[in-house]
Amino acid sequence: MGAISAIGSSVTENRMALMQEKCGIGPLEMFVTKYASLLPFGEIKITNNLLREKLRAHEPGLTRTTLLALHACEEAIKDAALTATQLNSFDTALTGASTVGGMCLTDELYHDANKKENGSAYLSSYDCASVNLYLQQRYGINGIVNTINTACSSSANSILYGARLIKSGLAERAIVGGVDSLAKFTINGFNALHILSPDKCTPFDEQRRGLNLGEAAAFLVLEKEEAVAGKKIYAELTGYCNTNDAYHASSLSEEGDGPYLSMKGALAVAGISPADISFINAHGTGTENNDLAESTAMLRLFEKVPLFASTKANTGHTLGAAGAIEAVYSILNLVNQEVYTSLNFKQPIEATRLQPVQSYTKMPLQHVMSNSFGFGGNCASLIFSKTDY
Amino acid sequence: MLYIHQTTCISPQLSFSTIQLDQLQESVNNRLQVIEPAYEGIPNGILRRMGKAIRFGVGAALPIIRGAVASIDGIIIGTANGGMEDCIKFLNQIIDYEEGMLTPTNFVQSTTNAIAAQIGLLSANKAYNTTHVHRGLAFENALLDAVMLLKENTDAHYLVGGVDEISMYNYNIDYLDGWFKKESIDSKDLYQSGTTGSLAGEGAAMFLVNGNSENAKAKVAALHLLHTEDEQLVAKQLTLFLEKHLRSGEKIDVLLSGEDGDSRSLHYYNACENVLDKQATVARFKHMMGEYATASAAALWLACIILKEQSLPGHMIKYGSSSSNVNRILIYNNHKGRQHSFILVEKMK
Numbered sequence: 084m085g086a087i088s089a090i091g092s093s094v095t096e097n098r099m100a101l102m103q104e105k106c107g108i109g110p111l112e113m114f115v116t117k118y119a120s121l122l123p124f125g126e127i128k129i130t131n132n133l134l135r136e137k138l139r140a141h142e143p144g145l146t147r148t149t150l151l152a153l154h155a156c157e158e159a160i161k162d163a164a165l166t167a168t169q170l171n172s173f174d175t176a177l178t179g180a181s182t183v184g185g186m187c188l189t190d191e192l193y194h195d196a197n198k199k200e201n202g203s204a205y206l207s208s209y210d211c212a213s214v215n216l217y218l219q220q221r222y223g224i225n226g227i228v229n230t231i232n233t234a235c236s237s238s239a240n241s242i243l244y245g246a247r248l249i250k251s252g253l254a255e256r257a258i259v260g261g262v263d264s265l266a267k268f269t270i271n272g273f274n275a276l277h278i279l280s281p282d283k284c285t286p287f288d289e290q291r292r293g294l295n296l297g298e299a300a301a302f303l304v305l306e307k308e309e310a311v312a313g314k315k316i317y318a319e320l321t322g323y324c325n326t327n328d329a330y331h332a333s334s335l336s337e338e339g340d341g342p343y344l345s346m347k348g349a350l351a352v353a354g355i356s357p358a359d360i361s362f363i364n365a366h367g368t369g370t371e372n373n374d375l376a377e378s379t380a381m382l383r384l385f386e387k388v389p390l391f392a393s394t395k396a397n398t399g400h401t402l403g404a405a406g407a408i409e410a411v412y413s414i415l416n417l418v419n420q421e422v423y424t425s426l427n428f429k430q431p432i433e434a435t436r437l438q439p440v441q442s443y444t445k446m447p448l449q450h451v452m453s454n455s456f457g458f459g460g461n462c463a464s465l466i467f468s469k470t471d472y
Numbered sequence: 473m474l475y476i477h478q479t480t481c482i483s484p485q486l487s488f489s490t491i492q493l494d495q496l497q498e499s500v501n502n503r504l505q506v507i508e509p510a511y512e513g514i515p516n517g518i519l520r521r522m523g524k525a526i527r528f529g530v531g532a533a534l535p536i537i538r539g540a541v542a543s544i545d546g547i548i549i550g551t552a553n554g555g556m557e558d559c560i561k562f563l564n565q566i567i568d569y570e571e572g573m574l575t576p577t578n579f580v581q582s583t584t585n586a587i588a589a590q591i592g593l594l595s596a597n598k599a600y601n602t603t604h605v606h607r608g609l610a611f612e613n614a615l616l617d618a619v620m621l622l623k624e625n626t627d628a629h630y631l632v633g634g635v636d637e638i639s640m641y642n643y644n645i646d647y648l649d650g651w652f653k654k655e656s657i658d659s660k661d662l663y664q665s666g667t668t669g670s671l672a673g674e675g676a677a678m679f680l681v682n683g684n685s686e687n688a689k690a691k692v693a694a695l696h697l698l699h700t701e702d703e704q705l706v707a708k709q710l711t712l713f714l715e716k717h718l719r720s721g722e723k724i725d726v727l728l729s730g731e732d733g734d735s736r737s738l739h740y741y742n743a744c745e746n747v748l749d750k751q752a753t754v755a756r757f758k759h760m761m762g763e764y765a766t767a768s769a770a771a772l773w774l775a776c777i778i779l780k781e782q783s784l785p786g787h788m789i790k791y792g793s794s795s796s797n798v799n800r801i802l803i804y805n806n807h808k809g810r811q812h813s814f815i816l817v818e819k820m821k
Contacts, residue, residue, distance in 0.1 A: 117571035182583065186559070193567050195645045196560050202648030209645065210552055211584070212607035216810075219699050227697055229613045230606040232584045240602055244617065251620045268559075271566050272579035327547075327592040327601035333580045344598055458580065459589025461601055 084317065085158025085260075086411045087151055088299035088398045089125035093158060097408075098415050101397060101423040102443055108283050108295045108399050114265045122279055124265060125297025125399025127151065142217075143204040146185040147298075149214045151404075152262035155300035156218055159258065163304035164314060167223075169256065176226040176254035177219060178245045179302075180237035180261030181403040184211035187266035211403075214262060226254050232403070235366070235457030236325075237261050238301070239406030239465055243323035245305050255310055260302030263403035269296060276333060284369030284400075285427040286393035287378065287439050294368040297399020301407035303414075318414045321450070322355070322466030324348030333458050334372045339380030341462035342366075342454065346384050349452065349464040357385045360466070361448040362422055364413045365439070366456045367393025368400050373456060378435040389452075392425030392440040406455040410465055413451040417469045421445045473619050473695060474681045475688035475820075477629075478536050481773040482506050482528045483675035485760050491777065493785045496760065499659035502652060503638055504673040504762035513538065514594070521577055522590070525554040525637035525676075529587040530594060532676040536631060537595045540680060545628040546600030546621060549588040549635060550614035552607045552765030557639035558582035587635055600630075608807020610634065611766040612697050612815070618681050619695065626683030633678040634769025638762075643672050651763070651808065653733075660787070662733035662759045670732035673762010677769035685820065690776045693717060694816040701810055707743040710804070713814050714747070718800075724752040725798045726778065728771050729790070730805035732758040737809050744804045745791075752802070753792025755784055768805040768813055775801045775817040 086093065089107025090100035100107070111119040111126055134150040135141055138157065160170070169175055185208035186192055192209055195202050207213060212230045219228045227248055231241045238261025245257030263269075273279050273296060280293035305320065326348060328341025335341060350357060366377055381388045394412050395401075401408055416422055425439030449469050456462045484504035486492040497507065511519055511531045519527065529549070537544065559582035565574050580586070585603040592601045600621070604613040611634030618630045636642075646652055653669040662671060685691065694717040698709055714724070727748055731741045745754055755778075761770040778784045783795035803815040 186563075189563065189566065193563055195648060196563070196641050197644065199644075200648070202645070206645055206649035209641075210607060211605045212552060212610070215606065216699075225699070227613075227616070228606065228699055229604060229609070232603055232605045233588075233601075234583055234585055244602075247620045251623050253616070253620070267566055267571065268563060268579075271571055271574055272562065272576065275574045275576035275579055325600050325602060327589070327598050329592045329596050329598050332586070332589060332593070333576070340598060457585075458583060459585045459601075460592060461585055461589065461603075 084162055084303050084411050085155040086301040086408055087127060087154045088408055089127055089297050090397050092129065094411060104424045104426060106283060106397055106426055116267055116270055118270055122281060123283055123295050125295060126265060127298050144208045146205065146208050147187050147264040148181055148183055148185060148262055149217050151264055151300040152179060152214045152218060155260060156258065156302045159302040159304050165304065171223045171225055173225045174255040175224055176245060176248045176257040177215060177224045178229045178231065178241045178257060178259045179215040180231045180241040181211040181214050181263055182232055182234055182237055183263045183266045183269060183403065185209040185213055186268045187264045189267040233457055233461035234459055235402055235405055236455040236461045236463040237403045237406060239455040239463035240325055242406065242410055242465060243325065246320050246323060249305060249307055256304060256306040258302055258304055260407040261403045262300035263401055264298045265296060269402065278370045280369060283427055284396055286367035286369045286396050286425060287374050287432060287437065288428050289430045289432050291369045291371060291374060294370050295399040297401045299398055299401035299404040299408045301404055301411045303410060316470050318417045318467040319470050320465065321468040322349035322353030324352060325463045328460030328462055330460060335376035335456060337376065339376035341460050342377050342380035342456055343383050345462040345464040346380065346452065349466045353466045355450060360389045360450050360452050362416055362451045363389055363391035364409045364451065364453040365391045365393045366454040367395055369395065375432060378432060378437050382435060388437055390422055390440050392423060396426035406463060409453050413453040413467050416451050417448055417467055420448055473692045474622050474683060475685050476679050476690045476776055477682055477688050478539065478680035479678065479773050479776050480532045480535050481675065481677040481770055482532045483761055483770055484673060496787050499671050502656060502671055504659060504671055505638060506674055523555055523558040523581045525635055526581060526587050526590050529554065529635035529676045530590050532678045533591045533631060533633060536678055536680045540629065542629050544597055544631050546630045547588050547591050547597060548602055548614045548617050548630055548632045550604045550610035550766050551584050551587060551635045552605055552610050553639065553642045554584050554587045554635050554637065555582045556641040557637060560639065560641045607765050608811030609697050609813060611769040612695060612813045615695055622683040629680060629682050631678060632681055633676060634766030635676040636674055636764040636766045638672045638674045659759045663731060663756065665733050666735055668735055670734045670758065670763035673764045673767060675761055675770045677773040688820050690779050690820060691818040692815060693818045696814040698812040699810055703740050703743040706740055706812055707747050710744055710747045710814060717816055722800065724748060724800050724802045726801045727752045727754045728775055728801050728803045729754055729756050730758060730767060731756045732763045737806055740806050754790040755788040756790055757788060765807055768803060771803045771805060772815060775803060779819045
């Protein structure tokens with residue numbers, strides 16, 4: 084696995100921060116926007132130049148989104164000890180995800196989209212595919228390469244696509260994940276929808292006022308059981324499901340149909356019942372709409388709602404990276420048999436009375452569910468299970 | 473792999489309300505823009521707020537959704553730039569109003585998953601819904617997604633589509649990046665130009681697919697995706713692909729080639745034609761559909777039409793005859809030199 088977020092630039096750093104209840108959300112120090120002094124963000128305090136140096140990535144046209152993806156991908160590939168032969172093999176797949184792509188470069192994009200001459204170095208870097216096309220070239224990936232954009236559930240779908248490539252025999256191993264960097268485009272877009280909180284977000288709290296945007300990247304290496312041979316296994320991806328809420332372009336139905344169906348579907352794929360879920364890493368953005376819809380869906384599905392928490396209070400909502408980085412966090416729950424505090428929670432939502440985990444606790448965990456629900460009603464749920472290896 | 477039961481296409485040609493491919497519609501200002509139908513079934517209030525790609529993407533999907541006998545178990549769209557017109561409108565507002573209070577409509581409509589989402593919304597479909605955005609292989613990944621789903625459940629039905637629009641965004645950016653002709657040309661002269669760049673195109677092609685052959689219109693027998701700039705590798709992969717998927721005595725009748733008039737990518741198409749060694753009719757489609765990331769979806773629609781009619785319009789032929797027994801069509805497409813795909817399409821027996 085590999086991960087970089089506002090609370091750490093490696094999986095280990097992220098885990099330490101989660102254990103210590105560290106919040107990576109605060110004032111912007113690097114990114115320039117009119118909202119810098121008005122809103123908090125989960126900014127990764129590493130400049131693009133530093134990233135370029137560290138990753139030996141000096142090719143022209145590399146966006147911050149691509150650099151962050153490269154950082155996490157590099158960590159994952161090293162962690163999985165993939166050899167050059169394996170990387171170049173025709174049965175190694177790569178599926179990434181992003182919602183912003185190179186659109187983080189607002190001014191360059193404005194120029195290139197509107198002016199008739201002097202195109203910038205980023206002409207081929209604006210779409211979401213540019214990130215994975217760079218990774219494909221950098222690592223010489225010769226299997227199936229793909230990019231998915233389903234808004235906030237993008238990288239959850241990226242993970243389940245890679246898993247199915249392996250399941251259907253189209254790949255032996257898959258590098259899967261997602262990334263997004265801060266962009267005026269998303270900041271202004273979410274602000275226009277009035278769902279950005281002026282304070283640090285408070286997922287599942289009655290007084291919640293919206294989400295904080297964050298940036299992150301995370302990649303995981305999936306391999307078949309038979310192919311793993313002697314390498315350490317973190318967890319098994321046992322369940323996954325993608326559904327659509329089909330209610331509204333930018334909000335979830337009150338009954339949480341999409342979330343309910345995706346959670347239920349993931350359980351069916353895993354062949355387990357609701358009572359078998361030990362813990363849920365919730366989508367929990369801190370918006371009035373999501374947290375209520377997600378809570379309602381949980382109450383519908385689970386006779387007794389399992390322990391749950393939202394790590395978006397630590398990292399912010401990382402959009403295209405959310406599904407992947409929260410998958411990493413769910414796996415950390417399993418590997419270390421622990422749950423992390425859901426930060427900034429004070430009082431439960433009146434209508435549901437559900438309370439997330441309020442302190443770091445070591446405990447036995449067998450199956451952890453991770454939820455990602457996005458614009459366009461795109462919902463995805465993943466289930467990771469403890470293995471005995 | 474999978475069977476196509478229904479297919480529609482909104483394109484720069486007469487391909488939707490009536491299908492008249494012999495009447496070649498030509499480019500205007502180096503662009504091949506879609507002929508938009510009167511969209512029946514989309515309320516005017518909703519239609520007005522839709523960006524172009526969403527409008528004609530949904531428009532192409534609606535007949536299939538309305539005509540589907542069985543429930544649709546998933547909506548899978550491939551698009552590289554769908555919604556980008558709205559994206560640029562929103563972006564321009566950000567700059568022009570210096571991040572002042574903006575209206576969210578353009579933002580919400582501009583995400584590439586808006587097409588699939590809107591189709592899901594209009595058909596109240598809560599099943600699998602996803603958007604693949606891998607540029608020149610976005611549609612192929614969407615098709616592959618359906619192939620994998622059908623492997624697990626042969627009786628399921630999926631709506632698979634490829635959609636992309638000419639927007640100020642991709643036209644200007646791709647023009648500056650050298651992907652479109654600098655000189656003014658007509659689409660009918662595209663292949664003789666000898667210069668770099670192609671003509672911008674757009675379109676939406678939709679397919680209702682299923683794992684059962686009964687009543688199917690065509691079969692997608694095999695699919696291969698490839699990233700490379702080595703034409704020898706392309707030729708080698710094609711040879712292997714044909715060895716693997718053609719039984720003894722079987723041959724490709726038509727090579728439906730994505731040749732796009734860009735002198736820089738001609739060598740890939742030549743390499744593939746050499747593999748087939750004059751054994752197949754070579755037909756081209758980008759003078760009709762234009763060049764865009766999901767043009768292969770329009771090619772697949774064309775393949776279905778050709779298999780049904782057992783003939784193809786003369787203006788498509790590069791080499792060979794326009795009518796003979798067409799049993800097997802190989803689509804070879806290349807986007808921006810680096811992304812390649814082979815799709816093997818077979819006539820139903």
